[in-house]
Amino acid sequence: MMAYYLCLVLFCIGLYCVLRKRNIIKIIIGLTIAEYAVNLFFILVAYRIEGRAPIYSPDTQITNMVDALPQALVLTSIVIGLASMALLVGIAMRIYEKYGTFDITKIRELRG
Amino acid sequence: MCREHEPGMTLIVKTITRLTVGLILLYGIYIFSHGHISPGGGFAGGVIVALSFVHLMLAYGKDVAFKRVPQAAISLFEGMGAMIFLAIALLGFAGGYFFLNFIAKGEPFRLFSAGIIPFCNIAISLKVGAGLFSIFIALVILKFESEQKK
Amino acid sequence: MVDLYVLLIFMIAGAIIAIEVKDLLSSVVAVGAVGLALSITFLVLKAPDLAITQLVVEILCLIILIRATIRKDLPFSTSGRWLLNSIITLAFIAVFLYVSIEALKDLPPFGYPIMRVAEVYLKEGLLKTGATNLVAAIILDYRAYDTLGEATVIFTGVLGVMTVMRRVGRKRQEETEKGD
Numbered sequence: 017m018m019a020y021y022l023c024l025v026l027f028c029i030g031l032y033c034v035l036r037k038r039n040i041i042k043i044i045i046g047l048t049i050a051e052y053a054v055n056l057f058f059i060l061v062a063y064r065i066e067g068r069a070p071i072y073s074p075d076t077q078i079t080n081m082v083d084a085l086p087q088a089l090v091l092t093s094i095v096i097g098l099a100s101m102a103l104l105v106g107i108a109m110r111i112y113e114k115y116g117t118f119d120i121t122k123i124r125e126l127r128g
Numbered sequence: 129m130c131r132e133h134e135p136g137m138t139l140i141v142k143t144i145t146r147l148t149v150g151l152i153l154l155y156g157i158y159i160f161s162h163g164h165i166s167p168g169g170g171f172a173g174g175v176i177v178a179l180s181f182v183h184l185m186l187a188y189g190k191d192v193a194f195k196r197v198p199q200a201a202i203s204l205f206e207g208m209g210a211m212i213f214l215a216i217a218l219l220g221f222a223g224g225y226f227f228l229n230f231i232a233k234g235e236p237f238r239l240f241s242a243g244i245i246p247f248c249n250i251a252i253s254l255k256v257g258a259g260l261f262s263i264f265i266a267l268v269i270l271k272f273e274s275e276q277k278k
Numbered sequence: 279m280v281d282l283y284v285l286l287i288f289m290i291a292g293a294i295i296a297i298e299v300k301d302l303l304s305s306v307v308a309v310g311a312v313g314l315a316l317s318i319t320f321l322v323l324k325a326p327d328l329a330i331t332q333l334v335v336e337i338l339c340l341i342i343l344i345r346a347t348i349r350k351d352l353p354f355s356t357s358g359r360w361l362l363n364s365i366i367t368l369a370f371i372a373v374f375l376y377v378s379i380e381a382l383k384d385l386p387p388f389g390y391p392i393m394r395v396a397e398v399y400l401k402e403g404l405l406k407t408g409a410t411n412l413v414a415a416i417i418l419d420y421r422a423y424d425t426l427g428e429a430t431v432i433f434t435g436v437l438g439v440m441t442v443m444r445r446v447g448r449k450r451q452e453e454t455e456k457g458d
Contacts, residue, residue, distance in 0.1 A: 099435030167326035233408030
């Protein structure tokens, strides 16, 4: 169970960064770390003691494979995470071009 | 970052890029074409193909990269990947239902086996590679314009 | 399983460095270290497909994030209600930790998964699809609808970036400014 708790701590670090920091790039970094923690949690749930990777080999018969379903789900999630992060970076660069800062409190003050 | 106005980086980077970019592209093609036998698959292969063009663009500047891969070709590849994937899925209706594996399975551990899975891998890698490279281009071109304005 | 714990602690240390360092470029590099450690962790947990994908995605992610941090900006300002914000954040995280630790008690123990669905895939996957890589068999044959939805999401993401970054909007804005 210790691995689950460490993974939870990693998620909470990302959550703290999203809630507390004021720089937009730091917020994007926090989101990325939280997404890594969620992906890692899926794979931790799927692991089996003394398991093998879910790929058949031509010589030997393998019976103790790890769970292959969460791996297939996470494989799509990683690429989606990259696309959404690129969208966030694009919006952040537009905000910098318009207001001249990355600080969200200053942006709020400028807007009135 | 002070010499962004010059086309590309220094001579060392350009020489090494010329030697390695073809190998990276070939490795990407290997990864997605063998996705049903060994680790890899359409997503990883597509990202590696996109990274080879990103490498070319970072080293040589945008003009050389656009001469190799014009922007119309990127949007064509992206649309083509999505269309091939949907067409494979719709062809399954000929035998019964959506996403039916209608080609013969073949012998395991061969390159031409597993029915529709290699074709789906090729379609997905085209789509992912073209999509991510166009995201990179969109993020970089904005920089070039704001530099020009100054 | 010692290597797994070493990698997890390394990732936590890298994450703390990434969110506390004041320089933005150093912070981005620390995120890259976390991503590479995650890739090795996938390899330790017997998921080679994910290890390859995470490695290459991490490189592209690093390039995009470095692209965003070219201009320096002050990352941390301590004006306003510093104490109130901290208390609210810590209280929220405490509630979240309590609920999730209660929920983790119902999970199966680490290393013994409930493979009710995956047993069928592992047993019949090679016969029904002919692919020896079972992850490819699942994402492109058993659960191809997921992949179709994923392709839609990537297409939407590309369209969003193109729309945010397009040139036409700025030209139109300049024309209206001249007209004024």
